[in-house]
Amino acid sequence: MNVYDQLKQLQILEQAFTEWKDYRKALTSYIISELPAKSQLAIWGAGRCNDLDLQLLSEHFSTICLLDQDEMAMKEALKQYGLAESNKIQIKVCDFTFIGATVYRQYADLLVTEVRKKGLKTNIHELVDQALCYLHKVEINFDQTQLDLGTKCYEYGVIIGVHSQLISMFDWIWQVILQTLGQQDERVRQKIIQLNEKVVRKFNDAFWQVTKYKAIVGCELSKSNQVGSIQGAIQAIEQIEEEILKGTIKKQQTTYMEWPFNKSQGISYKMQLQVLQINQW
Numbered sequence: 001m002n003v004y005d006q007l008k009q010l011q012i013l014e015q016a017f018t019e020w021k022d023y024r025k026a027l028t029s030y031i032i033s034e035l036p037a038k039s040q041l042a043i044w045g046a047g048r049c050n051d052l053d054l055q056l057l058s059e060h061f062s063t064i065c066l067l068d069q070d071e072m073a074m075k076e077a078l079k080q081y082g083l084a085e086s087n088k089i090q091i092k093v094c095d096f097t098f099i100g101a102t103v104y105r106q107y108a109d110l111l112v113t114e115v116r117k118k119g120l121k122t123n124i125h126e127l128v129d130q131a132l133c134y135l136h137k138v139e140i141n142f143d144q145t146q147l148d149l150g151t152k153c154y155e156y157g158v159i160i161g162v163h164s165q166l167i168s169m170f171d172w173i174w175q176v177i178l179q180t181l182g183q184q185d186e187r188v189r190q191k192i193i194q195l196n197e198k199v200v201r202k203f204n205d206a207f208w209q210v211t212k213y214k215a216i217v218g219c220e221l222s223k224s225n226q227v228g229s230i231q232g233a234i235q236a237i238e239q240i241e242e243e244i245l246k247g248t249i250k251k252q253q254t255t256y257m258e259w260p261f262n263k264s265q266g267i268s269y270k271m272q273l274q275v276l277q278i279n280q281w
Contacts, residue, residue, distance in 0.1 A: 003108040016050040028053040042154035045162030049077035098145045147206040157211040160218035163236035200235040220269040250277040
């Protein structure tokens with residue numbers, strides 16, 4: 001099995017629905033308290049909605065649109081909340097980056113193939129060069145894509161913990177390779193950080209364009225037992241501040257919650273939630 005597919009399986013937390021109960025309740029209540037009843041809501045990167053109570057949200061909002069690239073996960077969410085037949089909720093399969101599974105599999109295959117040739121004797125500098133070359137091609141292709149999601153399609157939008165996942169697989173795969181070799185190298189990670197800046201910006205621009213009135217954006221500020229910023233999330237936070245300074249959006253409120261991501265491994269995140277008004281010109 002490709003390294004990418006193995007890592008994708010690890011992203012499925014079987015206990016998430018149970019372990020996130022209190023977080024889900026708090027987050028759902030917060031959204032309901034900040035956004036008006038009988039309005040239209042879009043949930044970006046909805047997935048299985050383990051962190052959002054779709055049943056309660058469907059009682060508050062007139063319609064809800066779930067957007068994610070994983071159609072099966074969204075259908076499982078509807079089934080989990082007994083909403084498979086609801087006419088208030090629709091799902092929309094949507095790729096926020098145009099960097100799909102094939103790109104990640106090829107990236108993983110390239111690195112694994114090279115490592116298998118010489119094992120622990122693999123020249124890390126040559127491997128870095130190959131990884132950087134591949135990521136450069138990905139960047140060129142990404143620069144040529146247009147993320148057009150429409151114009152003012154949704155009255156209100158929610159994005160929770162999505163920015164950090166947009167291209168996280170590149171770094172995750174690279175870290176697996178480094179651990180296998182017992183090596184350290186920051187050059188590839190720096191390239192991924194640079195790519196994250198572009199990916200997050202394009203995604204944010206499309207999101208502001210498609211959201212009419214207000215959004216709630218949640219990003220990971222920090223991870224338990226880890227020093228440093230969360231890639232993708234930190235770019236999102238910085239870019240939001242830029243938009244606030246430019247006047248394109250207005251911050252109405254900021255609050256913080258703890259996300260008990262994986263209790264068995266003692267992993268949690270401090271989440272920053274911002275209520276943002278999209279200014280109309």
